[in-house]
Amino acid sequence: MSLNHIRPWRNIYRRESRQIMVGNVPVGGDAPITVQTMTNTLTTDVKGTIAQITAAADAGADIVRVSVPDEESSRALKLIVPEVSVPIVADIHFHYKRGIEAAEAGAACLRINPGNIGDEKRVKEVIKAARDNNCSMRIGVNAGSLEKHLLDKYGEPTPDAMVESGLDHIKLLQDNDFHEFKISCKASDVFMAAAAYQKLADATDAPIHLGITEAGGLISGTVKSAIGMGNLLWMGIGDTIRVSLSADPVEEVKMGFEILKSLGLRHRGVNIISCPSCARQGFDVIKTVEALEQRLEHIKTPMSLSIIGCVVNGPGEALMTDVGFTGGGAGHGMVYLAGKQSHKQDNASMVDHIVEQVEKKAAELDALAAKEAAE
Numbered sequence: 001m002s003l004n005h006i007r008p009w010r011n012i013y014r015r016e017s018r019q020i021m022v023g024n025v026p027v028g029g030d031a032p033i034t035v036q037t038m039t040n041t042l043t044t045d046v047k048g049t050i051a052q053i054t055a056a057a058d059a060g061a062d063i064v065r066v067s068v069p070d071e072e073s074s075r076a077l078k079l080i081v082p083e084v085s086v087p088i089v090a091d092i093h094f095h096y097k098r099g100i101e102a103a104e105a106g107a108a109c110l111r112i113n114p115g116n117i118g119d120e121k122r123v124k125e126v127i128k129a130a131r132d133n134n135c136s137m138r139i140g141v142n143a144g145s146l147e148k149h150l151l152d153k154y155g156e157p158t159p160d161a162m163v164e165s166g167l168d169h170i171k172l173l174q175d176n177d178f179h180e181f182k183i184s185c186k187a188s189d190v191f192m193a194a195a196a197y198q199k200l201a202d203a204t205d206a207p208i209h210l211g212i213t214e215a216g217g218l219i220s221g222t223v224k225s226a227i228g229m230g231n232l233l234w235m236g237i238g239d240t241i242r243v244s245l246s247a248d249p250v251e252e253v254k255m256g257f258e259i260l261k262s263l264g265l266r267h268r269g270v271n272i273i274s275c276p277s278c279a280r281q282g283f284d285v286i287k288t289v290e291a292l293e294q295r296l297e298h299i300k301t302p303m304s305l306s307i308i309g310c311v312v313n314g315p316g317e318a319l320m321t322d323v324g325f326t327g328g329g330a331g332h333g334m335v336y337l338a339g340k341q342s343h344k345q346d347n348a349s350m351v352d353h354i355v356e357q358v359e360k361k362a363a364e365l366d367a368l369a370a371k372e373a374a375e
Helices: 046-058 071-083 096-104 120-132 148-154 159-174 190-203 218-234 249-262 285-295 314-318 347-374
Strands: 020-022 025-027 034-038 063-067 088-091 109-112 136-142 181-186 240-242 270-274 303-308 323-327 332-337 340-346
Touching: 020 136, 034 249, 046 063, 046 071, 046 249, 063 071, 071 088, 071 096, 088 096, 096 109, 096 120, 109 120, 120 159, 136 159, 148 159, 159 181, 159 190, 181 190, 190 218, 218 249, 240 249, 270 285, 285 303, 285 347, 303 314, 303 347, 314 323, 314 332, 323 347, 332 347, 340 347
Parallel strands: 034 063, 034 240, 063 088, 088 109, 109 136, 136 181, 270 303, 303 323
Antiparallel strands: 020 025, 323 332, 332 340
C-alpha cells in the first residue's frame, strides 16, 4: 500500500504477516488483498462449475473455492482445474482422503479443519500430499462448528474459543513442519467475528482470510460484511476476503471489490461517485447510475466517475474524478474531464456519451500504464 502523505488520515497500515502462495497468487506479506468466492454448482457438474468459476474470474475473483465432499467430486476437480484461469481451493471437511485426492487433482489450496480429519497419522498424510503437490492450506474455524471440548470449556461459541481452536490447528501443522497456511475464524455474529480476528491477528503471523459467514442475502449480507470486514481491514487486518452471500458468486466478488475500493486497498473498474438525488436534480440520477453501472461493468481499469444531479456539489466532486457529469438546466449538463469543465451534453444522450468518455479515458490510462511498465 502506498502512503498518502498529503492526506495521512487515509493511511491504512497493514498487519505484518508472512506470505504464502495459493497457486500463482501470493497471499499475505505485501501482496494485494485478494478477493475470493465459492461455487454453488455441484462439483460433479464439470461444465456448470467451470462456467461459474470463469464468470467469477471475469468479475475479478483472484481465487475460487470448490466443494469436494466425495470421490466423484475429486475426479471432477481434476477435469476442472486445467480449464480455469484462477487457483482453486478445495473445500474439505471430514474425510482426509478427499484432501489427498484434491491435492493430487491440482487444487492450489485445501480448506480444512485439521482436527476434523482424524488422528495425527491422517493429518500427516494430508500434509504430505499438500507438500508433494505444492498445495497450501486454509485452516477454517467457524463459530458454528467448534469442537465439543471448547464448547464445554467456554459454555458457548466465543472469540477466545475460536482463537484457541485456530491455534490448536496451527500447532498440528507446525508440528509437522508445514507452514504454507492461512487461517480464518468466521462467525455470523459481526461482533464475535471482529473480536476473534483481532485476537487471532495478535496471536499468529499467518495470513488471515476474512469473512462474516452466513451473512445473509445480497443487501443484508453485504452490509454485515462491510461493517465487520471493513472495520478489520481499516485496522490493517486481512490478507484475503470472501463476502459470503446467499446470492450469485459474481455478486460476492463485486461486493468484495467495493469494500476494498472504498478503503483504497484495491482499485479495479469504475468507482462511481453519485448523489442520492433530490428535487434540485437536473436529470434522473438514480436511473442514470443504474444504467452506467451495467454499461461500465466491462471496464477493469481503475478510474473514477462522478454523477451529480445539480451544481451545488457537482463541480467540487468533478474536480476529484477522471470523468464527471453535473446536472444543469434546460435539459443539459456539464461534462468534466480530468477535473476540468469540458463541454455541455444533453440529458437525452448523456448515458451513451458518458460511456464513450469513460472508455476513452480507460484506454488512455491503459496506454500510459503500458508505457510506464516498458520503461
